[in-house]
Amino acid sequence: MGSGSVFIVFILMALVSVSAAVMMLLSKNAVHSALWLVLNFTAIAVLYVVLNAPFIAMVQITVYAGAIMVLFLFVIMLLGAEQLQGISGVHGTERYHRAVAFVLVALLVVGFGVVIFNGGTGGGETAVIDASPVALGLRLFEAYVLPFEVTGILLLAAIIGVAVFTRRKKKEA
Amino acid sequence: MTPGQIALRALIVGFIVSFAIITGFAYTTLLERKVLARLQHRVGPNRAGYIPLPRRGGGPERKLLAGFLQPAADAVKLFFKEDMTPGKVDRITYTLAPMITVMPAIILLAVIPWAGEITIFGAEFTPYFAIAPGLNVAVLFLLAITSISVYGVVLAGWASNSKYAILGGIRASAQMISYELALGLTVLIPIMLADSMNLGDIVAAQANGWFVFRQPLAAIVFFIGMMAELQRAPFDLLEAEQELSAGFNVEYSGMRFGMFFMAEYMKMIIFSAIIVVLFFGGYRGPFVDQLPGLGFLYMILKIIFFLFMMIWIRASFPRFRYDQLMGLGWKRLLPISVFNFIIVAVFIVLQEEGVFDSLLKLLGVG
Numbered sequence: 001m002g003s004g005s006v007f008i009v010f011i012l013m014a015l016v017s018v019s020a021a022v023m024m025l026l027s028k029n030a031v032h033s034a035l036w037l038v039l040n041f042t043a044i045a046v047l048y049v050v051l052n053a054p055f056i057a058m059v060q061i062t063v064y065a066g067a068i069m070v071l072f073l074f075v076i077m078l079l080g081a082e083q084l085q086g087i088s089g090v091h092g093t094e095r096y097h098r099a100v101a102f103v104l105v106a107l108l109v110v111g112f113g114v115v116i117f118n119g120g121t122g123g124g125e126t127a128v129i130d131a132s133p134v135a136l137g138l139r140l141f142e143a144y145v146l147p148f149e150v151t152g153i154l155l156l157a158a159i160i161g162v163a164v165f166t167r168r169k170k171k172e173a
Numbered sequence: 174m175t176p177g178q179i180a181l182r183a184l185i186v187g188f189i190v191s192f193a194i195i196t197g198f199a200y201t202t203l204l205e206r207k208v209l210a211r212l213q214h215r216v217g218p219n220r221a222g223y224i225p226l227p228r229r230g231g232g233p234e235r236k237l238l239a240g241f242l243q244p245a246a247d248a249v250k251l252f253f254k255e256d257m258t259p260g261k262v263d264r265i266t267y268t269l270a271p272m273i274t275v276m277p278a279i280i281l282l283a284v285i286p287w288a289g290e291i292t293i294f295g296a297e298f299t300p301y302f303a304i305a306p307g308l309n310v311a312v313l314f315l316l317a318i319t320s321i322s323v324y325g326v327v328l329a330g331w332a333s334n335s336k337y338a339i340l341g342g343i344r345a346s347a348q349m350i351s352y353e354l355a356l357g358l359t360v361l362i363p364i365m366l367a368d369s370m371n372l373g374d375i376v377a378a379q380a381n382g383w384f385v386f387r388q389p390l391a392a393i394v395f396f397i398g399m400m401a402e403l404q405r406a407p408f409d410l411l412e413a414e415q416e417l418s419a420g421f422n423v424e425y426s427g428m429r430f431g432m433f434f435m436a437e438y439m440k441m442i443i444f445s446a447i448i449v450v451l452f453f454g455g456y457r458g459p460f461v462d463q464l465p466g467l468g469f470l471y472m473i474l475k476i477i478f479f480l481f482m483m484i485w486i487r488a489s490f491p492r493f494r495y496d497q498l499m500g501l502g503w504k505r506l507l508p509i510s511v512f513n514f515i516i517v518a519v520f521i522v523l524q525e526e527g528v529f530d531s532l533l534k535l536l537g538v539g
Contacts, residue, residue: 031266031331038324058313066320067350070327074346077331077339132309133370 009050017043030076041065055133187304190282198438199244205484212488218243256427266332271432274325277318278439284311285446286372288456288468301373311372323349326421333424341420344410351502356398358510362391362517363451376455383454392452394510399444406487445479
C-alpha cells in the first residue's frame with residue numbers, strides 16, 4: 001500500500017476507535033458498552049495491520065475481541081446487570097471519583113503536551129522490523145526470553161489463584 | 174502485480190466463492206433433509222422439482238432428482254414470511270444480531286485455498302486459488318474470526334428479551350469459550366508439522382501423506398471441537414427444542430431467522446473446508462499436479478464427505494447433558510490436546526537435533 005492509502009485507513013480507524021471508546025463511556029446499557037469496546041478493539045487490530053504487524057492484529061482480535069469480551073458479556077448477562085443504576089450519592093464517595101478523574105486527565109494532558117512540544121514520540125527513528133510470525137517468535141524467545149518467562153509465571157500464578165479461590169471448601173472434620 | 178490488480182483479483186474470486194457458497198448452503202439444507210430422512214426410513218422432500226422418467230411398460234413414472242427445487246421454495250417462503258419485531262426487544266442489537274452471525278461465516282472464506290497454482294482464462298493464480306492467497310497468519314485469521322462469531326448468537330439471545338432466548342445465548346457463550354481452547358491447541362499441530370501458518374504451505378506439506386495419518390488424535394479432537402463450535406447435534410444445547418423451544422432464535426421470524434439458518438449451514442461448509450485443509454490434504458489428490466483444476470473437485474468431494482459425517486452424527490447421537498458437555502470439553506479434550514501438543518513439539522525438536530538418528534546408529538541399524 002502507498003503511504004496515502006495508509007494515511008486514509010489510519011484516519012478512518014482512528015475516528016472509529018476514538019468514537020467507539022467515547023460511546024462505550026457514554027452508553028447507559030452495559031451490553032452496548034461492551035459492544036462499543038469490541039468495535040474499538042477491532043479498529044485497533046486494523047491499525048496493527050496497517051503498521052505491518054498482522055500477527056499482533058490477529059492475536060488482538062482472538063484474545064481481546066474474542067475471548068475477553070465474550071466473558072464480559074457472559075458475566076453481564078448472567079448477573080442481569082445491563083442497566084446502569086445511578087451511582088451518585090452511594091456512600092458519598094463520588095467526590096473522590098471526580099478528584100481522581102481530574103488528576104488522571106490532568107496527567108494525560110500534561111503527558112501529551114510534553115510529547116507534542118518535544119517533537120513527537122520519535123516514531124520516525126524506529127527501524128522497520130520484520131514482523132512475520134517466525135521473526136516475532138525468534139525475537140520473543142531469543143532476545144526477550146526472560147520477560148517472556150516472567151510473564152508466563154505471573155499468568156500461571158493468576159490461574160492458580162483463581163483455582164484456589166473458586167475451590168469448594170472441604171467440610172472441616 | 175500492483176495492489177490494484179491484487180484487489181481486483183480478490184474481488185472477482187471473492188464474488189465467485191461467495192456465490193458458490195450460497196448455492197452450496199441451499200443444497201446443504203437439501204442434503205441434510207434427504208440424508209436424515211433416509212437414515213430414519215423416510216423419503217424426504219420429493220415434491221418440488223423432479224425429472225420424470227417414463228417407466229417401461231406403463232405404470233407410474235419414476236422421479237429423478239426428486240426435490241431439487243426444494244431450497245428455492247424454502248427461500249421464497251422465508252422471504253415472504255412476515256418479519257416481525259417483538260415489542261420489548263433491544264431494537265438495534267436485535268436487528269444487528271443476524272448480520273453479525275452471517276458475516277464471520279463469509280469472512281472465513283477469505284483464506285481457504287480451493288485449488289493449487291492454476292491458470293484460468295490466462296489469469297494466473299499463485300501460490301494457490303483463494304481470495305487472499307499467501308497470508309502468513311491465515312490459521313490465526315481463522316481462529317480470530319471464529320472467536321468473534323459467537324457474538325451473533327449471544328446478542329440475538331440477549332436482545333430478544335426472552336428467557337428462552339437468553340438461556341440459549343448464555344449456553345452458547347459458555348460452550349464456545351470451552352471448546353475454543355481445545356480447537357486452538359489442535360490447530361497448532363498442523364502448524365508445527367508444516368512449519369508454517371500459511372494454509373498453502375500446510376496443504377503443500379501434506380503431499381507425502383495427510384496429517385490425519387500422522388496425527389489422528391489431533392484430527393479427532395479438532396472434529397469434535399468443530400462440531401461444538403458449529404453448535405450441531407449432539408452439541409446443540411443452545412437450541413434444544415425440548416427445553417428452550419428454539420433457544421436463541423425463538424423470537425426471530427422471516428428472513429432474519431433465515432440468516433441464522435444460513436450462517437449455520439455456511440459455517441458447516443467452511444469448517445469442513447478448514448478440517449480438510451488442515452488434516453486431509455486440502456485440494457491434493459491423485460494427478461492434481463498435472464491437472465490443477467482437479468483441486469476444486471477433490472476439495473468439494475472432501476467437503477461433502479464431512480457434511481455427510483455431520484448429518485450422520487446428528488441422526489445417530491442424542492444431545493449431551495450440560496455437565497457432560499462441559500466435562501468433555503474441559504476434562505477430556507483440553508488435557509488430551511495439551512499433552513498431544515507437548516509430545517509433538519518434543520518429538521519435532523528431538524528429530525531436528527538428530528537424536529533419533531544417533532539412537533538408530535547406537536542400535537546398529539542406521
